[in-house]
Amino acid sequence: MKLTSLLTGATLALGLAAGGAWADKTKVGFVYVGPVGDGGWTYEHDKGRLAVEAEFGDKVETVFVESVAEGPDAERVMTQMALGGAKLIFTTSFGYMDPTINVAKKFPNVKFEHATGYKTADNVSVYSARFYQGCAIQGHIAGSMTKSNIIGYIGSFPIPEVIRGINSAYIHAKKVNPDVRFKIVWAYTWFDPAKEADAAKVLIEQGADVILQHTDSTAPLAAASEAGNVIGFGQASDMSEYADGPRVSAIIDNWGPYYVERTRAVMDGTWASVNTWNGIGEGMVGIGEITDRVPADVKAEALAMKDAIAAGDYHPFTGPLNKQDGSVWLKDGETADDGTLAGMGFYVEGIEGDIPN
Amino acid sequence: MDISAINPVLLVASLMVAATPILLAAIGELVVERAGVLNLGVEGMMIIGAISGFAIAVETGSPLLGFIASAIGGAMLSLLFVFLTQVVLANQVASGLALTLFGLGLSALMGQRYVGVRPPQTAHLDIPFLSDMPVLGPILFSHDPILYLSIAIVASIWAVLKYTRAGLILRAVGENHDAAHALGYKVVRIRIMAIMFGGACAGLGGAYISLVRVPQWTEGMTAGVGWIALALVVFASWKPWRVLLGAYLFGGVTVVQLNLQAAGVAIPVEYLAMSPYLITIIVLVILSKDKSSAPASLGRIFHASH
Numbered sequence: 001m002k003l004t005s006l007l008t009g010a011t012l013a014l015g016l017a018a019g020g021a022w023a024d025k026t027k028v029g030f031v032y033v034g035p036v037g038d039g040g041w042t043y044e045h046d047k048g049r050l051a052v053e054a055e056f057g058d059k060v061e062t063v064f065v066e067s068v069a070e071g072p073d074a075e076r077v078m079t080q081m082a083l084g085g086a087k088l089i090f091t092t093s094f095g096y097m098d099p100t101i102n103v104a105k106k107f108p109n110v111k112f113e114h115a116t117g118y119k120t121a122d123n124v125s126v127y128s129a130r131f132y133q134g135c136a137i138q139g140h141i142a143g144s145m146t147k148s149n150i151i152g153y154i155g156s157f158p159i160p161e162v163i164r165g166i167n168s169a170y171i172h173a174k175k176v177n178p179d180v181r182f183k184i185v186w187a188y189t190w191f192d193p194a195k196e197a198d199a200a201k202v203l204i205e206q207g208a209d210v211i212l213q214h215t216d217s218t219a220p221l222a223a224a225s226e227a228g229n230v231i232g233f234g235q236a237s238d239m240s241e242y243a244d245g246p247r248v249s250a251i252i253d254n255w256g257p258y259y260v261e262r263t264r265a266v267m268d269g270t271w272a273s274v275n276t277w278n279g280i281g282e283g284m285v286g287i288g289e290i291t292d293r294v295p296a297d298v299k300a301e302a303l304a305m306k307d308a309i310a311a312g313d314y315h316p317f318t319g320p321l322n323k324q325d326g327s328v329w330l331k332d333g334e335t336a337d338d339g340t341l342a343g344m345g346f347y348v349e350g351i352e353g354d355i356p357n
Numbered sequence: 358m359d360i361s362a363i364n365p366v367l368l369v370a371s372l373m374v375a376a377t378p379i380l381l382a383a384i385g386e387l388v389v390e391r392a393g394v395l396n397l398g399v400e401g402m403m404i405i406g407a408i409s410g411f412a413i414a415v416e417t418g419s420p421l422l423g424f425i426a427s428a429i430g431g432a433m434l435s436l437l438f439v440f441l442t443q444v445v446l447a448n449q450v451a452s453g454l455a456l457t458l459f460g461l462g463l464s465a466l467m468g469q470r471y472v473g474v475r476p477p478q479t480a481h482l483d484i485p486f487l488s489d490m491p492v493l494g495p496i497l498f499s500h501d502p503i504l505y506l507s508i509a510i511v512a513s514i515w516a517v518l519k520y521t522r523a524g525l526i527l528r529a530v531g532e533n534h535d536a537a538h539a540l541g542y543k544v545v546r547i548r549i550m551a552i553m554f555g556g557a558c559a560g561l562g563g564a565y566i567s568l569v570r571v572p573q574w575t576e577g578m579t580a581g582v583g584w585i586a587l588a589l590v591v592f593a594s595w596k597p598w599r600v601l602l603g604a605y606l607f608g609g610v611t612v613v614q615l616n617l618q619a620a621g622v623a624i625p626v627e628y629l630a631m632s633p634y635l636i637t638i639i640v641l642v643i644l645s646k647d648k649s650s651a652p653a654s655l656g657r658i659f660h661a662s663h
Contacts, residue, residue, distance in 0.1 A: 037465055037472055037576030067461075067577055152619070158626075185618045188630045192580040195611070197571045198375055202615040205371070206362045218473070222573040225475070241473030356626035 070095025250288025376608025385558025397453025400583025401460020406560025431560020
C-alpha cells in the first residue's frame with residue numbers, strides 16, 4: 001500500500017512536471033476498508049479496479065488506499081484523492097457514507113460512488129449488490145445440511161445489509177428444516193481475522209455445524225477447517241482455497257462491470273447520480289461452485305433457486321412472513337419492496353435475540 | 358437464552374489461546390520500555406513475525422522452526438528501529454510508527470505467495486493421564502508449547518527484573534540513562550538487546566496468530582493487537598504479572614462476550630462488545646493505585662555527550 005501510494009505520488013508529480021501531456025487521463029480513486037489481500041470483500045473491489053485498468057489501459061489511472069478506518073480518517077483520504085486529481089472516487093464500505101457526502105459537498109466536480117449506503121447527492125451515487133439473494137441459497141444449503149440444527153452466523157455491524165442477509169438465510173434454512181436455530185454473534189468489525197476465527201470457534205463450541213459469515217476475511221473458514229466436521233461459505237469472494245475443506249459454496253461479488261461502466265460515464269461526461277442495486281440476474285452477485293460435499297438433490301434445489309431468482313421468478317422475501325414480534329410483515333404471495341429492504345432493521349419471526357442499536 | 362450451551366472448560370482453554378498473542382507482544386514491549394525505549398512498532402514486528410513464521414512453517418513443515426523464524430524476523434525488523442533510534446538518534450515515536458507502517462507493507466509483499474495456504478498443525482501437549490484429566494486436563498495440560506513458553510517468559514522476566522543484577526542494570530538504564538552511563542554501563546548496547554528481545558517476542562506473538570489462533574495468512578491479520586499490547590504495558594504499570602493478568606482479562610472477556618452473544622444472553626451487544634476494553638482498563642487502573650510510574654528515561658534520546 002505504502003509503495004503504491006508513493007508510486008502514485010511520484011506519478012502525479014511526474015504528470016504535473018510533464019504539463020498537459022497526460023491531461024486526458026481519467027483518474028479513479030478507490031477507498032478500501034480492509035487490505036486488498038483479505039481474500040474477501042476488499043479483494044473483490046480491487047479486482048473491479050483492475051478490470052477498469054484492463055478496460056481503459058493508459059486512458060485511466062487508478063489509485064487506492066487500503067485499510068481506511070470508517071469515520072473521520074476516511075474523509076481525509078477522500079479529500080486527498082480529490083485534491084490529487086481523481087475525477088471519480090469509489091468508497092467501498094457502509095461506514096464511509098457520511099464522510100463521502102461531506103467530502104462530495106466540497107468537491108462538486110468530482111463524482112463519488114458509495115457502496116452499500118443510501119444517501120445520494122448530485123455528485124454521489126450509491127450502488128450495492130443484492131447479497132441477500134445469495135444468502136437465500138446459502139440458507140437453503142445450510143438448513144438442509146445441518147445435523148445439530150444450529151447454524152452460527154458471524155455478523156459484522158448491525159446495519160440493514162447484514163440484517164437482510166441474516167433474515168434471508170434464516171427464512172430459507174427454516175423452510176427446509178423447521179427445527180433450525182440461528183446463533184448470531186456480532187464481531188463489530190469488518191476485518192479482524194483473529195476475532196472472526198474466535199467467533200467461529202465459539203459458535204462451533206456451542207454446537208453449530210454450519211458457519212455463515214458476513215465479515216471480510218477467510219478466518220472463519222480456517223476455524224471451521226480446524227474443527228473438522230463443520231461447513232461454511234465463501235463471503236464476498238469465492239474463497240475456493242477452502243473448497244476441499246469446509247467451503248461448500250460462496251457468494252461472489254462482481255464489481256468489475258459496474259466500475260467499468262461508471263468510469264466510462266465519467267469519461268463521456270454522461271455520469272449522473274444513480275441508485276444501483278443489482279443481483280444474481282444482472283451478474284453483480286455470483287454463486288460460487290457448490291462442492292460435492294453437498295448432497296446432489298440439495299445442490300439441484302439450490303441451483304434451481306438461483307435460476308429462479310436470476311430470472312425474477314422468485315423473490316427471497318416472499319410472504320407469508322411475520323416480523324420477530326409476530327406482527328404481519330408480508331401477506332401470502334406479497335414480496336418485499338426495495339425501500340423496506342434497504343432500511344431493514346428487524347428480524348423475521350423465529351430468530352432469537354435482539355438487534356443491537 | 359441458553360447459558361448451558363457455554364462449556365466453561367472449553368471457554369477457559371480458548372481464552373488462554375486468545376490472550377497469548379497480546380501477552381507475548383506486551384511482555385516484550387515491557388522489557389523495551391523498562392530499558393527506557395518506547396517502541397511503537399509492535400504491530401509491525403508482530404505482522405512480520407506472523408508472515409515469517411507462517412512462511413517458514415509452510416516451507417519446512419515444522420511449526421517449531423516457524424516460531425523460531427518468527428522471533429528472528431521480529432528481531433530483525435527491530436534492528437531497523439535500533440538503527441534509527443540508537444545509532445542516528447531519531448525520534449522514537451516517529452520511528453516506531455514508521456516501523457509499523459513498514460512492517461505492514463513488507464509483510465503484505467512477503468505474504469503474496471501464502472494467501473490461502475494452510476500451515477502445518479502445531480502439536481498440542483499430550484501427557485498421558487494429565488492431559489486426559491477432566492477439567493484440569495484441557496485447561497492446564499493440552500495446549501501448544503508456545504502458550505507455556507509465553508507464561509514462562511513472563512515468570513522469568515519478573516524474576517530477572519526483580520532478583521538479578523542484569524535486571525537491576527536494565528532498570529537503571531531505563532530510569533536514568535545518564536547515571537547508568539556514568540557508572541560505566543553500556544546504555545546503548547543494553548537498549549539494543551532489549552529492543553531485539555521485544556522484537557522477538559512480538560514476532561512470536563504474531564506467529565501465534567497466523568499458526569495457531571486463526572491459522573492462515575491474511576494481509577494485516579494482526580488488526581491492531583500490537584496497539585492493544587502497547588496500551589496494556591502502560592495500564593499494567595510496567596509489571597510482568599499485571600501484563601499477564603491484563604492480557605488474560607482482555608483475551609478472556611473477548612471470548613466470554615462472544616460466548617454470551619452466541620448463547621443469546623440478554624445483555625445488549627454494544628456493552629458486550631466494549632466490555633474487554635472497559636473491564637481490562639478498570640481492573641488495571643484500580644491495581645495501579647500504588648505509586649508505580651513509567652521508567653523515568655522512557656522515550657528520551659540518549660547520547661553519551663549529554
